[in-house]
Amino acid sequence: MDRISALRNVEDALADFEAGEADLEATERRVLTVLRTYATEFEEETLSAYRASGAPSVEGLVVVAESPAQARRRVRELTATEPEADSDDEDGDWGAFEVDPVE
Structure with missing residues (x-):
């Protein structure tokens, strides 16, 4: 649509x-x-919807982003969720929640 x-x-x-x-x-x-x-149902191929799950503060939140990493950043920005300090992941350790494409 x-x-x-x-x-x-x-x-x-x-x-x-x-x-x-x-x-x-x-x-x-x-x-x-x-x-x-x-x-x-984005017609633009560069954007997809992602649903967050895991932590109660983000459960069910849907964001639009170009990639899962960008989706995690957007969720973090919207909910003030911080990555873990001892992260070795370039995008931060998002152990508190995950994002999955909405189908």
């Missing part, structure tokens, strides 16, 4: 809400579905 399609779908959901054709809960579900679809 491209950005324009996503925006149109969100706009349609809001219009239905404003017209009284949908309640808040249904509108939230619809908008969330649009966002999840948009976030996991």
